[in-house]
Amino acid sequence: MKYDMTAIKYLEPSFLPLAKNRKSYTCPVCGSGTGPNGSGMTSKNGEYWKCWSCGQSYSKVELFRIQNSLSYKDAYIGLLRYYGIVPVPARADARQPPVWLSREEMEALGFFNGQIQIRHKDGTQALCSLTNLFSDDPATYYSMVMARAEEMMQKYETIFHACGNRNSPQAGLVYDYMGKSFNDASYQKIKQELARKTSICKKVMDLYAKRIKGISK
């Protein structure tokens, strides 16, 4: 079983005795650091520690395991506990779920809290979580997100063209979009933001177009 070691990745191996020079740590394999010149193990990144006498680099888990004669499993758990962290097994399925959209993507697509408005055949509407929608029917999920991306891209384009043009029939959309922060100086900024959101929508559309092909095979 693997454990999430992220929290301790760059911490010093303070479970080891300090070497005589008090700038490095004593090697639990060969004892380097206790000798007359007192130089022990050093590290560039805190993750791996090199013993200049053994000539080897060790991870902190390995050092802790050797120091305390433990199995790997007990070394992982013991090391985390040493740093005051509750050991949490790293789940094998901790990969990104296929539904995963970043906060930026959610924002560009106009999804709030990962939910989408669904219109049922009888005309009623309901909010449905994207994750549930995906697990019910991936094809529907992909096509709904793609439809939304297209809709938002059109909206962004309309606002983009109306931006800075007070006589445009769509000028109202610009005001709605900008809200209270509206002022003439923000047009350029808004246009950049619209372009950014449009490219995000486009990226999601392309990605989902591939995925939907993948499942229809």
Ligand SMILES: [Zn+2]
């Ligand atoms: Zn050594």
